[in-house]
Amino acid sequence: MSKMRYSRRAILKGGAAAAAASTLSAPMIWAQEIKDITLRQFGTGVSNLNEVAAKVKEDLGFSLEMTALDSDSVTQRAATQPDSFDIADIEYWICKKVWPTGNLQAMDTSKIKNYDKIVGIFRSGKLTPESEIAQGTAPHSVGFVDGPGATKFASEETGWMTLIPTIYNADTLGIRPDLIGRPINNWSELLNPEFKGKASILDISSIGIMDMAMVCESMGEIQYADKGNMTKEEIDATFAIFTEAKKNGQFRAFWKSFDESVNLMASGEVVIQSMWSPAITAVKSRGIPCVYQPLEEGYRSWGGGIGLSKSLSGMELDAAYEYINWYLDGWVGGFLMRQGYYSAVPETSKNYMSENEWGYWFEGKEASDEITNPFGDVLAKAGETRDGGSFYDRMGAVACWNAVMDENQYMVRKWNEFIAA
C-alpha cells in the first residue's frame, strides 16, 4: 500500500534527485496515491486559512480540510473526539490540558528538516541565551515528552515534540491615541478612573484573567508568584479589584469575538481595551487611529502549534510530516508574518517576504514603501514603524504566556460570577 514511504526521501537520495530538484523547489515526486489523501485539520480561526489549504494542494498534492472553531470547542474536541481529526492546530495552553488524555502522538524531531532553526522560545524556552523565561504556560514547558506514548511533559529538549510551533505573537492593550491624547505606558491604565465607561476587557476567561493579572500587578495591588498559575487567594483578590471596577462603571462592555472588539474601538465606545493584533489592523484600515501600545510591564504572549492525532499512521502520517516540513519551509511563515504574526522559523519566511516587509514586520524598521497584508489591504504607509518595534524587542519583553491553571475550575466559576456581578 504505502509506496509513499519510498517516494520522496528515497528517490531524492537516489539518482532522480537531481532531475526533481532542478525542476521543482517544493518537495515533489509523489506516488499517485498521495492525491487521495485528505488530512482533517481543525483549530482556532487564526491559522486555519483557506489560502493555506489551497497552497498545500498545489505544493504537496493532498487535500487539507480545515475546520475553524473557538478555543473552548477546540479543547473539547481534541480531548474527547480523537478520531474526528488528523491534525490539531491548538495553542500551547490547550496542549497542556489535552496531552494527558493521550489523544495526540509525539513527533520525531529528526524527521523535521528545519528543527534546528526553530526559535529558542519553543526549544530551550529562551529567545536569546540571556533571556529570562516568562511566567505562564511557556511553550517549551509543554513542548516535549520523553518518547512516544509518554503522557508527562519533559523539562528539556528530548527529540519528541508535542506540537510543532506554527504561529505566535505578543499581545498588549489597544488604545485610541486621538481620544486619549496622552502617552499610555502601563497596564494599570485600564482601570484608571479617567477612562470610566470607556474601557473594555475580553470575556474569555483563560485569557482575560491574564490581562487582569497584568493590570493588578501593574497597579501594585498584587504580587503574583506565577500569573499563569494563581492560588485561590490570588484569584479572589484579582476578581475583587475588577468586580469593584465593574460596579463603578469602569467598563463599557466586554467582548467575546474579534469583530466586537473592532466595533467597540472603531465606534469610540471604548478608548482602551485588551485587543488582538489583527483587530488593531482592522480598526486602522477604516482610517481610524489605533495603537497596539507597548507597555512597561511587558506583553502577554500566546503561541499555537500543530499536533498529530494518535490515530494517524502509515501513509497519512508520512503526509502529515510532509505537511509539517512544508509549514516550516517559509511560505506559510511569510503569509502569517505579513499579517503581523510571527513564524516559528523566521529565517525561512524571509525568502517569501520583500526586504521592506521583512524590515517592517521583523526588524522594526521604518517602512520604505506601503505595507500591505496578503489580502491587499494597506496596513502602513512609508515611514511608519511597527508598534512595539522589532521581533526581539517584542518577543523579548514577554511577561507572561497564556496559561491554564491548576485552579482553573475555581477560576472559571469566579469568572462567571464576575460577568454576572
Added chain:
Amino acid sequence: MPRSLIAWLQVTPLSLILMGFLVAPIIMIVIVSFWGATEFSIYPAFQFDNYEFLFGSPVTYKVFLATFKYALITWAFTLVIGFTVAYFLAFHIRSQPIQIALFLLCTIPFWTSNIIRMISWIPFLGRNGIANQTLISWGVIDAPLDWLLYSDFSVILAFVHLYTLFMVVPIFNTMMRIDKSLLEAARDGGASGFQTLRHVIIPLTKPGIMIGTIFVVTLVMGDFITVRFMSGSQKANVGRLISNDIALLQYPSAAATAVVLLCTVLIVIAILMRFVNIRKEL
C-alpha cells in the same frame, strides 16, 4: 377495529415525536445535572455538587432576580403596547382588507432575523450614535447619554421591540372573536367606552392576554443572546449563566441551572394558569 385502538393509533405519531424530542432530552438534562465535570470531560455520577454550588452562590439569586425583573418589565410594556395595537386593529379599523393589511404590516419586521433587528439598535444608541447626535444637535443634552446603550435600558428596549408581536397576535385573535353585538348591548345598557373596555372587552380577551404573556415571559426568561449583545456582556440573566457554563465545558453545571430555570418557568406558568382556564375559553 375497536375504537380505543384507533384512538391510540391516532395519538401515537405526536406522542412519539414529543417523547423523542421533548421528554427524552429533558430527562437527559436532569440526569446530567447530577454528573460531575473535569476541565474537559464529564463523568457519570450522582452528586449534588452542581446544585449545592448553584444555591450556595449569592450570584445565582441576583441573576434570577434580574431575570424576573427583565421578564416583568418587558411583560408590562409589551402588554400595554400589544393590547393597544390589537384594540386599534380589531375595533377601530372597520374594513377587513385594511385590517389584514395592517396586521401583515406588523409582521414585516419579523421577516428579518432576530439578531439583526437587535444589533441594529447598537449603532443607533451608541455614544456617537444617531440618537445621541440628534439630541445634541437639538440642544436637549450637552454630552452623550451613556446609559442608552449597554445598560438595562437597552436590554429591555430590545426585548420589547422583539417580543411585542407575540402579544399582539393572540390578543388580536381573541378580540376578533368577540361578538360585536355584545359591545352594542353594553352601549345600549348605558356603559361608557371605558366601562365597556373594563367589563366586556378585557374579560373576554383574557385568554389572548394569557397566551401572549406566556410567550413573552418564557421567551424573556430563556433568552441569553439579547442580554449579551445589548448589555455588552455587562449584565446577566439565567440564560447567560447557562451559556457561559456551556462555553467553559461545564455541562453538568449548565444542566443543573437549566433544570432550576425550567422549574421556575413552569411554576410561573402554573400560577398564570390559575387566573385563566385557557382550554375552557379558547
